Amino acid sequence: MKAFARLLERLAFTPGRNSKLTILSHYFGTTPDPDRGYALAALTGTLDLRQVSASVLKRLASDRVDEQLFRLSYDFVGDLAETIALIWPAGAATGSQAETGAGVSVAQAVNLLNGTGKLALSGVIADLLDRLSPPERLALLKLATGNLRVGVSARLTRSALAMGTQRRVEEIEEIWHGLSPPFQPLFDWLDGGPRPDPAPAPFRPVMLSTPVTPAELAPLDPRDFIAEWKWDGIRVQAVSEQGIRKLYSRTGEEIGAAFPDIIEAMTFDGAVDGELLVRRGDEIAPFSDLQKRLGRKQVSRVLLRSHPAALRLYDILTWQGEDLRPLPLAQRRARLEAAGIDSPRIDLSPLLPFDDWNALAQLRAAPPVPQIEGVMIKRRDAPYLAGRPRGPWFKWKQDPMLVDAVLLYAQSGHGKRSGFYSDFTFGLWDGADLVPVGKAYFGFTDEELRELDRFVRKNTVQRFGPVRQLAPKLVVEVAFEGLNPSPRHRSGIAMRFPRIARIRWDKPAAEADRLTSLKGML
Amino acid sequence: MTMRADEIVYPTEAGLYCAPGDFYIDPLRPVARALVTHGHADHARPGHGAVLATRQTLEIMAIRYGEEFTASRQIADGPIRIGQTTVSFHPAGHVLGSAQILIVPDKGPRILISGDYCRVPNPVCAPWEPVPCDILITEATFGLPIFRHPDPMAEARRLIASMAEFPDRPHLVGAYALGKAQRVIALARAAGHAAPIAIHGALKRLCDYHAEQGIDLGPLVAATEPATKPNPADHDTAQLVLAPPSAFASPWVQRFRDPVLCYASGWMTVRARARQRGIELPLVISDHVDWPQLTATIRELAPTEVWITHGAEDGLLRWCEIEGFAARPLRLIGYEDEPE
Numbered sequence: 122m123k124a125f126a127r128l129l130e131r132l133a134f135t136p137g138r139n140s141k142l143t144i145l146s147h148y149f150g151t152t153p154d155p156d157r158g159y160a161l162a163a164l165t166g167t168l169d170l171r172q173v174s175a176s177v178l179k180r181l182a183s184d185r186v187d188e189q190l191f192r193l194s195y196d197f198v199g200d201l202a203e204t205i206a207l208i209w210p211a212g213a214a215t216g217s218q219a220e221t222g223a224g225v226s227v228a229q230a231v232n233l234l235n236g237t238g239k240l241a242l243s244g245v246i247a248d249l250l251d252r253l254s255p256p257e258r259l260a261l262l263k264l265a266t267g268n269l270r271v272g273v274s275a276r277l278t279r280s281a282l283a284m285g286t287q288r289r290v291e292e293i294e295e296i297w298h299g300l301s302p303p304f305q306p307l308f309d310w311l312d313g314g315p316r317p318d319p320a321p322a323p324f325r326p327v328m329l330s331t332p333v334t335p336a337e338l339a340p341l342d343p344r345d346f347i348a349e350w351k352w353d354g355i356r357v358q359a360v361s362e363q364g365i366r367k368l369y370s371r372t373g374e375e376i377g378a379a380f381p382d383i384i385e386a387m388t389f390d391g392a393v394d395g396e397l398l399v400r401r402g403d404e405i406a407p408f409s410d411l412q413k414r415l416g417r418k419q420v421s422r423v424l425l426r427s428h429p430a431a432l433r434l435y436d437i438l439t440w441q442g443e444d445l446r447p448l449p450l451a452q453r454r455a456r457l458e459a460a461g462i463d464s465p466r467i468d469l470s471p472l473l474p475f476d477d478w479n480a481l482a483q484l485r486a487a488p489p490v491p492q493i494e495g496v497m498i499k500r501r502d503a504p505y506l507a508g509r510p511r512g513p514w515f516k517w518k519q520d521p522m523l524v525d526a527v528l529l530y531a532q533s534g535h536g537k538r539s540g541f542y543s544d545f546t547f548g549l550w551d552g553a554d555l556v557p558v559g560k561a562y563f564g565f566t567d568e569e570l571r572e573l574d575r576f577v578r579k580n581t582v583q584r585f586g587p588v589r590q591l592a593p594k595l596v597v598e599v600a601f602e603g604l605n606p607s608p609r610h611r612s613g614i615a616m617r618f619p620r621i622a623r624i625r626w627d628k629p630a631a632e633a634d635r636l637t638s639l640k641g642m643l
Numbered sequence: 644m645t646m647r648a649d650e651i652v653y654p655t656e657a658g659l660y661c662a663p664g665d666f667y668i669d670p671l672r673p674v675a676r677a678l679v680t681h682g683h684a685d686h687a688r689p690g691h692g693a694v695l696a697t698r699q700t701l702e703i704m705a706i707r708y709g710e711e712f713t714a715s716r717q718i719a720d721g722p723i724r725i726g727q728t729t730v731s732f733h734p735a736g737h738v739l740g741s742a743q744i745l746i747v748p749d750k751g752p753r754i755l756i757s758g759d760y761c762r763v764p765n766p767v768c769a770p771w772e773p774v775p776c777d778i779l780i781t782e783a784t785f786g787l788p789i790f791r792h793p794d795p796m797a798e799a800r801r802l803i804a805s806m807a808e809f810p811d812r813p814h815l816v817g818a819y820a821l822g823k824a825q826r827v828i829a830l831a832r833a834a835g836h837a838a839p840i841a842i843h844g845a846l847k848r849l850c851d852y853h854a855e856q857g858i859d860l861g862p863l864v865a866a867t868e869p870a871t872k873p874n875p876a877d878h879d880t881a882q883l884v885l886a887p888p889s890a891f892a893s894p895w896v897q898r899f900r901d902p903v904l905c906y907a908s909g910w911m912t913v914r915a916r917a918r919q920r921g922i923e924l925p926l927v928i929s930d931h932v933d934w935p936q937l938t939a940t941i942r943e944l945a946p947t948e949v950w951i952t953h954g955a956e957d958g959l960l961r962w963c964e965i966e967g968f969a970a971r972p973l974r975l976i977g978y979e980d981e982p983e
C-alpha cells in the first residue's frame with residue numbers, strides 16, 4: 122500500500138504529462154503482482170468496488186475523534202478523506218510496520234473492500250485505517266470512495282504500461298476489454314509471454330488526422346483524396362460482433378451504457394467508425410446537447426427522448442468477420458455504402474464534391490449547418506492505420522472565432538513554465554465593468570511568454586494567494602473553437618479551446634470587445 | 644505578597660511584557676529591554692535599547708540587521724537577575740540559538756515561555772530540554788490533531804528518490820533562510836546526497852554562519868548567476884537547489900529548466916496548501932512541535948495553566964479542556980502564521 126500511496130500522491134501534484142508517465146512507468150516496473158494490477162485497475166476505473174459514502178466516513182471518524190477537534194480540522198483541510206487520513210489516531214501498527222509498508226497490500230485492501238457486506242464494511246475500513254500510515258490511509262479512502270482524483274486518464278496509464286516494453290499502447294488497447302483486474306495475463310504478455318485473447322467485439326485503435334494548411338494542400342493532387350464534413354460531435358467506434366454490441370470512445374473507453382439508443386440501433390455485424398451526435402429528425406444539435414448525454418452510468422427516458430443520439434458513419438473496419446482495415450479507403454467506403462447500415466439513428470456522412478482545393482475551400486467557408494467544424498481530407502488509397510500517421514488523413518478546421526479581450530488575472534505555470542506567469546484570465550466589457558469570460562494558458566511563443574510575464578510583474582494591482590490581479594490595460598486576441606451556454610460562469614458562456622492568438626500591445630483596453638458581441642456569436 | 648501569574652506576564656501592544664522584570668519577550672516594536680527567543684524576523688526585531696538572547700541569536704541578529712541592531716546586548720548564560728525576577732534560557736530545538744525563556748519571579752509562579760520549539764532531533768541546533776514550570780506559555784502553530792510530522796529522514800529520502808527518478812530536472816526546495824534551509828541540507832547529506840548543493844544568494848550568510856558554528860553542510864555553490872546563456876540549464880550543475888520560498892514567485896526561478904518545485908514545511912501536510920503554491924513535491928519538514936509533541940509536552944510538564952501565544956489555538960484549547968488543563972489564549976498578533 123505504501124508504494125501505491127506514494128504513487129497517488131506524486132501523480133496528484135505532478136502537472137506534466139511526461140513526468141506522470143515516468144512516475145507510472147517506474148511504479149509498474151518496480152511493483153510486484155498483483156498489487157500493480159489492482160493499481161492499474163484503480164487508475165483506469167475498472168475496479169468495481171462497493172463505494173463508501175461520505176456519511177459513513179464521518180461516522181467512522183466521530184467514533185474515534187472528538188467532534189469539535191474534527192470539525193476544526195476539517196475546516197482547515199477542506200477535504201473529508203484527507204482529514205480522516207490525517208486525524209485518524211495512530212493504530213497498533215503505525216510504528217515500524219507502517220514505516221516499512223509491510224502492513225497491508227493493495228490486493229488485500231481491495232479484497233477486503235470487495236468481500237465485505239455493507240453492514241460490516243465500516244468496521245473493516247476502521248480496522249484497515251488502524252493498520253496504515255497517514256498517506257496509505259488516504260489512498261485507501263480514495264479507493265473506498267471511488268475517486269482517486271490524480272489527473273490521470275486511462276489512456277495515459279496504458280501509455281505508461283507500454284513504456285519500456287516491446288508493445289505499443291494501441292496493441293494494449295486492442296486486448297484491453299478482454300482483461301480484468303489484476304491483469305496478470307497482460308503483465309505476462311508485456312514481459313514477453315503469450316498475447317491474451319481479445320474479448321468479443323474488441324476495440325480497434327483508431328486512425329487519427331493531422332491539421333493542414335492551404336499551403337500544405339496546394340502541392341497535393343485533389344483527385345487522390347475524398348472529403349467529408351468534420352462534424353462537431355465525438356468520435357466513436359461502434360462494434361457489433363458475435364451478438365455483442367459495444368460503443369467505444371476514440372481512446373477505447375466503453376460508453377455504451379450512456380447510449381442505449383445507439384446500442385439498440387446496432388443491428389449489423391461489424392465494426393464501424395463515425396461521429397456520435399445528438400440529432401432531432403434531420404437536425405444536428407449543438408455539442409452542448411451531446412455533453413448532457415456523456416459520462417452517465419444510465420440515462421433516463423426523458424433524456425433519451427429530448428436528446429436522441431445518432432451515429433454518422435465514415436469508415437468501416439470489419440464486416441461479418443472480415444477485417445477491412447488493410448483495404449484502401451475508396452474500397453472501404455464502397456463496402457460501407459453497400460453494407461446497408463442506414464437506419465433512423467444511423468446514417469452515412471456524405472462525400473463532398475470538389476474538383477480542386479479552391480472548391481473545397483469554398484465549401485469549408487460556408488458549411489450548411491453550424492455543427493460543422495471544417496472538412497476532413499482523406500487519401501483514397503490509404504489503409505486504416507492505428508495512430509496518427511501524417512499524410513493519409515487531414516483535418517482542415519474552420520478558422521477559429523476571435524475576440525479581443527483584456528487580461529484580468531494571471532497565475533504562474535508549472536514544470537517548464539515554473540516562475541512564469543502563464544495562466545491568464547481575460548474579460549470583456551459589460552457596461553463599465555470587465556467580466557471574466559475565459560482562461561487561456563497557451564497560444565503564445567516563448568518570447569511572448571517572457572513579455573507577458575514582465576507585463577504581469579509590472580502591472581499587478583493586488584494578490585490573492587498565487588493569483589495576481591492585473592491593471593486592466595493589456596488586450597489579447599483570443600481564438601476559440603466555439604461557445605457553449607454555461608450557467609456556471611459569471612458571463613453565462615464557456616469558450617471551447619481558448620488560446621491567446623496575438624498580444625495587442627497597440628490596442629487600448631477601452632477598445633476591447635463587449636460581452637454582448639460574444640453572446641451574439643452563440 | 645505573591646503576584647498572580649497574569650500580573651507578572653501579560654500581552655501588550657508591543658508584545659508579551661513581564662512587569663516585575665520590566666522587559667518584553669520577542670517584542671514587535673522597539674522597547675527598552677527585550678528578551679529574544681530566536682532569530683526569526685518576526686520574533687527578533689531591530690531597534691531595541693537592550694537585547695538579552697543566546698550568543699547565537701545575537702550573532703544571527705547582527706548578521707541580519709547589522710551590528711547596530713541594538714544599543715546594548717547581553718549573552719544569556721546561566722540565571723540572570725532582571726528586576727524582581729531571575730530569568731534563564733534553555734534550548735528550544737527550533738533553530739540555531741533558539742531558546743525557551745524561564746522567568747522565576749521573586750514571589751510568584753515559574754513561567755516558561757516556550758518560544759517556537761521542536762522536539763525532534765535536529766542536526767543544526769541543540770535539542771529541546773524539558774523545563775519544569777507552573778505556567779507554560781506555548782506556541783500552537785500546529786495545534787490541530789491532523790499535524791503529525793513524519794520522520795524528517797523519510798522526507799529527505801523522498802527528495803533524493805525524486806532526484807533519482809527525474810535526473811534531468813533540478814529540484815528547487817523552498818526553505819526559510821534561518822534554520823530550515825540548513826536543516827534540509829543536513830538531512831540531504833545524511834540521506835547520502837554528497838554532490839554540491841546550490842543555494843540562493845539570500846541563504847548564503849546564514850549557511851556560512853552555520854558552518855562557522857561547526858555544523859557541516861558539505862559543499863555549497865551559488866545559484867545566483869543571471870539567466871543570460873542560451874540554455875539556462877547549463878550554468879546550474881547542482882541538481883539540488885535551495886531558495887527562500889519567496890524566490891518561487893520571482894523571475895529567479897526562470898533560469899531553471901523544468902524544475903521540480905519542492906517546499907519544506909509542516910504546512911505541506913495539507914494538500915491544498917501545497918497546491919496553492921504550485922508545489923510538485925511537498926516535504927513535511929517542520930521546526931515546530933506537531934500535535935503529538937505539543938500535547939505530550941503539556942502532559943509531561945503538567946503546568947497548572949497553559950497560555951497559548953499564537954497558532955491554531957482553538958484546537959489546543961479544546962484538547963486542554965478535554966484533558967483537564969486550565970488554558971487560555973493570549974491571541975498575540977504579529978507573529979506570522981506562515982513562516983515555518
